Amino acid sequence: MLIWRCKMLNVASFFSGAGGFDLGFKKAGYNIVFGNDNWEKAAKTFRRNFPESYFIEGDIKDITEESLKKILKERGIKKINIVIGGPPCQCFTRLNNNKLRKDDERNQLFKEYVRVIKILSPDFVVMENVADLLIRKDKKNRPFKELICGEFRKTGYNISYKIFKTEKYGVPQKRRRIIFLATKKNIDLSFPEESKKITKVGDFLKKIKNLKNLKNTEIIKNEPNVLTRIKLIPPGGYYENLPEKFKTKKIRDGKLVTVKRYGSYYRRLSNSEPAPTITNNYIIHPTKNRYLTNKEKAILHTFPINFVFCGKTGDVSQQIANAVPPKLAENIAKHILKINQHP
Ligand SMILES: C[S@@+](CC[C@H](N)C(=O)[O-])C[C@H]1O[C@@H](n2cnc3c(N)ncnc32)[C@H](O)[C@@H]1O
Incomplete structure (x- = not known):
């Protein structure tokens, strides 16, 4: 009614x-x-x-x-x-x-x-x-x-x-x-x-069974050094969780120091938690060693799977x-x- x-x-x-x-x-x-x-x-x-x-x-x-x-x-x-x-x-x-x-x-x-x-x-x-x-x-x-x-x-x-x-x-x-x-x-x-009830990532990403035949599913290819770091991040973790030798270094006052980064840097989602705010930054898939596709971001934004975004990858994001x-x-x-x- x-x-x-x-x-x-x-x-x-x-x-x-x-x-x-x-x-x-x-x-x-x-x-x-x-x-x-x-x-x-x-x-x-x-x-x-x-x-x-x-x-x-x-x-x-x-x-x-x-x-x-x-x-x-x-x-x-x-x-x-x-x-x-x-x-x-x-x-x-x-x-x-x-x-x-x-x-x-x-x-x-x-x-x-x-x-x-x-x-x-x-x-x-x-x-x-x-x-x-x-x-x-x-x-x-x-x-x-x-x-x-x-x-x-x-x-x-x-x-x-x-x-x-x-x-x-x-x-x-x-x-x-x-x-x-x-x-x-x-x-x-x-x-x-x-x-x-808190809505979590895992309940949503499982809706995508197969990326084939869907629009907005381009996978970003990572350089080997980036891929190495992605593999080391646990679910829910980020840059801070990397072993010390993989963190960025710089010289300050003549000393080599580790650079601190924001919580969104090398962030990996966790299936058992909500995602942080989806921005147009990269964010790592909870279980796969790659960044989310735009389709996955859209699903976490609660867009239906058949919603098509137009433009280049950056425009869509x-x-x-x-x-x-x-x-x-x-x-x-x-x-x-x-x-x-x-x-
Ligand atoms: C925060 S976004 C809105 C998102 C939208 N409410 C949604 O749910 O998808 C703001 C939009 O305002 C548009 N915009 C900015 N300046 C504008 C203007 N002067 N006239 C019309 N649209 C404008 C931008 O292109 C952008 O798409």
């Missing part, structure tokens, strides 16, 4: 990338009316996997009220019920902490998001970003989370946010993401509850790293159905 009613709900998505967010909503039964992105490779992936949806390929700044109205009219859509989107997060992420530019124009893209929301006037808005957004401030020292909430409130939305631990929402990955949920309806906002895990999105999509029907 829930699913049947949900088929009527229309979604518009911005900063859609490959469509991870969209896929979760589609799986929960929503109608994805259109997506938008200015990256050609992501646009190709989206069009391939959502052939029934329209796609606006281009900068969000160039989307006008007229163009949106035209798309809706041509598709016979009277109302967009939900807008979803993940404005780029490079400026908020810890990885870029050192070179964080507080006046980076990408920090302002959420304002463009609010602009198109004003035009579409949906009942609900969902916005995803990296968890570090919670502690970031702009050049006037104002917390971004307050600026974002303020912008939505000014537009007539009640807004709330929560940090999600994806391994507690059916995703075999320890990813931390902030989800803002906003509504124009007079209802109490809440979020889906965490499961007590970036699209996966950028994506909202579809299973997380599906949890949120189903929860919105619930609060919409039983406020």
